[in-house]
Amino acid sequence: MTKANQQYAENLQLELRRGVIVLAVLSQLRQTHYGYSLRQALVDKGFDVNEGTLYPLLRRLESQGLLNSEWDLEEGGRPRRYYTLSEAGQAILTDLKAEWKYLGVVMDGLLVDDK
């Protein structure tokens, strides 16, 4: 593979991952997380995501009403903003999950190796 094609393939992979990042984030926010703990939860399950993408995304999802957030300003501790799914976020997660499962079946069918 040429260097240009390699770059193109990497960009496509990145696009693919970007497409599912919202679903991945919503799936983990059924439990309350702050930014870094969420990132760890995702990485632990094999979904590596750049912090510069993840943290602003949390804000955007919150402004769209999919997440609720709350500051925890414990005395002497580090201020942390905790995020959890809102009711609207839960509904969206249910829809996205169904779509993902459907796509998974379709894609498996499409990508099956020729015998």
Place this chain on the structure above:
Amino acid sequence: MDLIERYVAEVGRHLPRQQRVDVQTELRSLLQDMVEDRAQTKVDKADEAVVTAVLLEMGHPEKVAASYQTRPQYLIGPQLFPIFKIVVTVVAVVLTAVTLLGVVLSAWNSDAFLTDVTTSMVRAIPDVIGALFSAFGSVAIVFAILERVIPESELTADEEEKWDPHQLPAVDGGREMKRGELIGGIVFGVIFLLLLNAFPQWAGIIVLHDEQVMTVPLFSANFYTNLLPWANLLLLVSIGVDVYKLRFRWQNRTTLLLDIGVNLLTAVVVYIFMVNGPVLGVNAALAQATDFSQEGIEVFTNIFAFIERIALPLILITQFIAIAPKGYQLWQLPKGDTPPMVAGKMG
């Protein structure tokens, strides 16, 4: 630690004031978490190399700040850009045409008309270029403000939803509206609007008097006092419709309806002119400006009275004649039934 503070401050500089402190507090906390996790020690004891690596991984401060913005960071977004392009084109053409017209008119009385026009045109080039840049800037500023003032929901109103496949022109049918015709119509409309409102002294008949070229006003005082608003309304609506048509270029249900609307408005305005005339008022001014004999002036007066008596009803009838084929074309267009959805279609 100092690097984190500098990074957080730099991100804050590119954020809107209302969300700055909140985002900065969260970002600082997250960066400290990252550093402590990597260095396996308290953040203030962490090696600078670890802090540097974390910040590099996080990304350039401006890029991170841009990611926090809820609205896209461009001057004029993709929703408004097509209209912006049309307005810029129209403004550029009108501006150039009006400047050239000004050059021609200013040299009108000159003995060496051609030489003067050529010299004035060459001299006008830098002014035209300057005016074009200035107009481009003004239009861009207006659109940039619109981009920020119009609610996001309005801007992102899905074009797909409004789009009707039945309005697509037939492969070998449907009339393409020529860009040149439309721009010509707009330029003519704007020039006429300017002539009537800003330079009424030029809206007239050119006569030679005492070896001097003079312009005798064509329209009556009654026209300027009572009928001008109607003429302006008609011109503005026509210009607006042409600008709208310029966006789509192909005749469809909406453009046909708009054309019929303009015809009806023209008919109404012409009727108002007929009832509240006179529109033309050349006789008195012509008598003042020329050495014509009394008979000559009478001939002119009769001609103009005749034109007004015949032309206005003729224009009125023409509007209804013009509506008929458009109505027929409208009737011929397939009805906008929604096609059945394709089951399981993705995307």
